[in-house]
Amino acid sequence: MWTKHLVSGVSRAYSTVQRTRPFQVAIDGPAASGKSTTAKMVAQRLGFDYIDTGAFYRCVTYVALSKGIDPLDPHSSKKISALAEQAEIGLQTIFSREQDTMTNGSQKAATLPTTRVFLDSTDVSSEIRTNRVSQYVSAVAAIGPVREAILQKVRKMGATGDDQGSSSRLGLVMDGRDIGTVVLPQADLKVFLVADSRVRAERRLQELVRNGADPTRDILDAKAVQDDLEKRDEQDRTRKVSPLKKAIDAMELDTSNLTLEGQVEVIVNEVNRRRGA
């Protein structure tokens, strides 16, 4: 049932606008604003590739913590940067067929695209989403040479479509914090997703519960989750290298009062408008 799909009509769209490279969509924004879910669904609707850049920073944080390295100790920067350079990170997004997912314009949760993350060929998809990794990831992402190493890896993956699956090469959706500003400054469409931090915390909490949260390991209090997200956003916004900020030419979309399908629709329509479909 799970197959990578192509959306009919895409090749016609490309014949109207002469492109020298696949259409690029950059999605940035604060934590839990809906970036990755929206990005995957947009990629599925358009038959584009998807790259989750946050997964790269999470993998480096995970490997550093598992080696007993403290990311908050300034003396750890060199060791963590070396780990970032050495890490072999792969992504595999499993898309479902459009007809399986769209019923009366809405998307069934069970058929949302899913992304598996591989670190040195081991599936670490769950391990990189723990609270512990979330608490340290912003510190790791603030280390300049770590960002340099990851920038090279994500650009390479974007250029080759090497995501452990077959590449559609029609287009690319990438999400993170610096995609529109640093990674893909020439992106054809830049979106900056925002949402009220209370709404974001509620959604993250629901997601944790849906994924079988463990009360001994996960923070299951809305206020604590909100504090955690706000703290991470502050760290991401104020770091010296590639801080989280809206690119000057990005379209801002507040998802606080939108449905997932609604925000996907806005972006898909804008992509189609820009490529003359």
Ligand SMILES: Nc1ncnc2c1ncn2[C@@H]1O[C@H](COP(=O)(O)OP(=O)(O)O)[C@@H](O)[C@H]1O
């Ligand atoms: N408009 C929305 N309505 C309800 N839930 C949403 C909406 N947008 C995103 N979500 C949910 O919010 C949670 C956080 O979204 P996610 O895509 O992981 O954010 P990010 O990648 O920005 O951290 C997910 O569980 C997602 O399904």
Ligand SMILES: Nc1ccn([C@@H]2O[C@H](COP(=O)(O)OP(=O)(O)O)[C@@H](O)[C@H]2O)c(=O)n1
């Ligand atoms: N392009 C990116 C992507 C993520 N990151 C860092 O990685 C962390 C985790 O990103 P993520 O997208 O997985 O986080 P969530 O918003 O999904 O919780 C962020 O808080 C940033 O510190 C970054 O600095 N630059």
